[in-house]
Amino acid sequence: MLNFDEARFIRIQSGALALAGxxxxxVGELLDGGAKNVFFLGAGGAGVLMQPAAQLINRNADFPAYLENAAEIMAVGSSNLGAGSIVVVPSLSGTTKEAVEVVEFAKAQGAVTIALVGHDDTPVARAAxxxxxxxAADDTSSESFYLQSLVLALSIIRRRGDFVEYEQTLAxxxxxxxxxxxxxRSFEDRAARLAExxxxxxxHIFTGAGEAWTEAWYFATCILEEMQWVRTRPVHASDFFHGTLExxxxxxxxxxxxGEDASRPLADRVESFAPTVTDSLTVIDSAEFELPGVSSRVRGLISHVVLATVLERYSAHLEIARDHPLTTRRYYRRLDY
Known part of the structure; x- marks a missing residue:
């Protein structure tokens, strides 16, 4: 596979899952100690990747989960953030200014902070x-953060919801x-053709629902816009028919x-309509990919992970096809963020 280290990938994703214990x-200690809610407060794309975990908790447990923009919550505050709050801050580099600041902000409110980082001995790691x-690196971080936040969410659900399949799910x-x-590997040839x-x-208009919507937003914004300078319009499948269709x-x-969760019919509706007005519809369906040993129940929890992993193959080929390395930026060094 193009520019891909299999052993490195397996090591990183296995490392993410090894954090489950x-x-x-x-989580058990914090809940036993009276924790009352959880906030996911990431900056930029890392924060967006926390959305499936926050939604999973809210839909399956009596434990409020909030997904907030780090910069905005520091500007406007929240009456729900304080003593008894668990604050999860993902930061791949561990140096993102807003991530460092939101850790300190949350601690000042009395919350307990958890950092999920790719590098130790960094400002975020030290502050939490x-x-x-x-x-992890850019090409492996999506799956890593998705999996870390998933196992954290499953831990909360098994203690505050009805989830007897916890151990089997982890297995x-x-x-x-x-x-x-x-x-x-199964997507490699299609990725090359799609890039060309x-x-x-x-x-591009990017759309999806449920977990797939998170990956649609993330890939369109953080890969195509940020790393390839390609204009996109991310829109949730349920909103596609409230403006974007025009x-x-x-x-x-x-x-x-x-994806393969209960929101799939929302995507089906877009798939039925789009070909009647455009000749350029690309459908990537997590259900297409074989995952031996993974039940339909667990597949419904990981559609975003599967989609992220195949889209990485597309981006790997796209940077070659467009002669535009994914690491090329114009303005980041000029920003104090």
């Missing part, structure tokens, strides 16, 4: 009350690192990401 122990380190998740490599056919497209016509590129 330590995170579960900490509890730090969990799993090395199935442990199969994922190797299975995701095979998933990447879209290398000159300057505008922008679709022949030649307009629509990317639809489909």
């Amino acid at each position: 330590p995170l579960d122990t900490l 009350d509890h730090t969990f380190v799993n090395f 199935e998740l442990d199969l994922l690192p190797a299975l995701l490599v095979e998933t990447k 056919s879209t290398k000159d497209v300057g505008y 922008l679709v016509e022949k030649g307009v590129s629509v990317f639809l990401l489909k």
